[in-house]
Amino acid sequence: MFSHKHLAGLLGTTALLGACAAQTNVPTQGPNLGRVASADEVASRDISIPPSGVGLPAGSGTSKQGAAVYAAKCQSCHGEKGAGKPADMLVGGIGTLATGKPVRTVGSFWPYATTLFDYIRRAMPINKTMSLTNDETYAVSAYLLSLNGIIAEDAVMNAQTLPQVKMPNRDGFIDYSLK
């Protein structure tokens, strides 16, 4: 049904062309046109928070404070108490990952609490991002962690306490970056 008599010849040609095309000259010297950034400039732009918590801002919040913020600014998408729909479910599912019906939420799946602060501050609420204060961001983080049973209801989340929160699925990931 199929046939390709000249296949070997065609493959040889394409391999040769490919090899030629890869031999591009990659420039190694630039004109040094970058302006040196001031420390303040860097600090005002550097909003990413790694698991160490380095870079977390001043401020704090509790679950109770977070409940009010959540109801006003998050619930319309994420449902009552993080139940989800239409946007992601945020609460529950702990213990389900190895079952046939895994439920992946902040509580059951996310490995680091710092990611919660980082993501809420940069990307939520989706219709007006970067509009929450640092206190509000800590408070909403506390609310979601508390609803998941990961921290006590009266726990205060701040730059010191948030990185210390041990998420249930902290050891659930296999690093493939070097594989």
Place this chain on the structure above:
Amino acid sequence: MKKTELSASREARPSQGHDNGVNRRSFLARGVKAAGMMAAGGATGGAALARAAEPIGSTFPAWSTVIGAPFRGYGQPSRFEEPTKRFVARAYGDLAPGTGSARTPLEALEGVITPNGLHFERSHNGVPDIDPAQHTLMIHGLVKRPLVFSMASLLRYPKISRTCFIECAGNSSQNILPAEPLQLPVGAVHGLVSCAEWTGIPLALLLQEAGIEPGAKWLLAEGADSAGMSRSVPIAKAFDDAMVALYQNGERLRPEQGYPVRLLLPGWEGNMNVKWLRRIKVTEGPTHTKDETSKYTDPLPDGKARQFTLGIEVKSLITRPSAGMKMEGRGLYEISGIAWSGAGRIARVEVTADGGTNWQNAMLEGPVLSKSVVRFRLPWQWNGSNALLQSRATDEKGNVQPTRKAYKEAMAVDSRFHNNTIVTWSVDADGSIKNVFA
């Protein structure tokens, strides 16, 4: 859904190297002969003689007799190609209108280069309207000198051009998650892959100017969209082939592709090719952002999940004929498709018409570039009976495209990323073509 008819004149094209007596020379010869017969008929027919004194214009289409459209500054496709457009999927509807994707209509395209307006888009909170005069790229963290680059300064840098694919790690998730195969055009299911020539600055050049400090092993790349898209990248990639891209297929980036500047990580998952790039932080370890923990990780049945599965695996699919098209009777067709691998060049694409019992090597249309889409072709004589069409790609590292069954057995039930499994089109005797799981 638009049904795409397989045009006999387009499909039954002569291809080099097939053995059923049709070749380019005989087609051309027949064409010349036919034209000669038409000319002879026109000269000797009585009706034509009667018209000989009349202007010839009435026998030609109107577009051949009037002044055509005036010049315009930026060309557009023919109005008759209006149906060729991206398939738009918005996960949250009007609630988050910028969250979702627009998928390349693979079924309507040929060659390897995706036109800029049809390049797939995955955005997490819409396309920002960035003024390049105000936008900057900052490089900081574990560097000797934190630097800020204006777009005007970046344009002055020496550049490189490279043709490569970008594929969203979530491409084809709708062919792995559902229990039953979706009956949509190939682009609507698998169209989160595109290929373009990108031009920009080697990221290594800018990092060298900032001066890398000891202990630097990762980068954090961040976009200026209102999702603040951010991903961690091993620094080795920067010194391999990462690019700060400014141009796409010769013109400045389209807004939905990251205008005025994006990160390009050839062969790595699309999400990491951060658009609207505003910041690169050189770090000791990964930042563990939302999109490299809760998403874009690959869960396993035992509850663990693979993280930082950064490379796109070897993959191929037949774009024509494909689901939703209709065969126009038995005869010669060309099977045409695309293959790509984040690990390097495509070495081989095999095609079967019987669900995998017999495989035949397809022709790879050169040049075959590393981490680029390659077009494969194979003439196929359809005898009018049921057929199961599949393609299976192998890359130069020896990686072979797996079956859907193998993926489902290895991964968690809700695993959806990095689906590079073999795609199957079922051709029925009536000529209809369906997506099936096989």
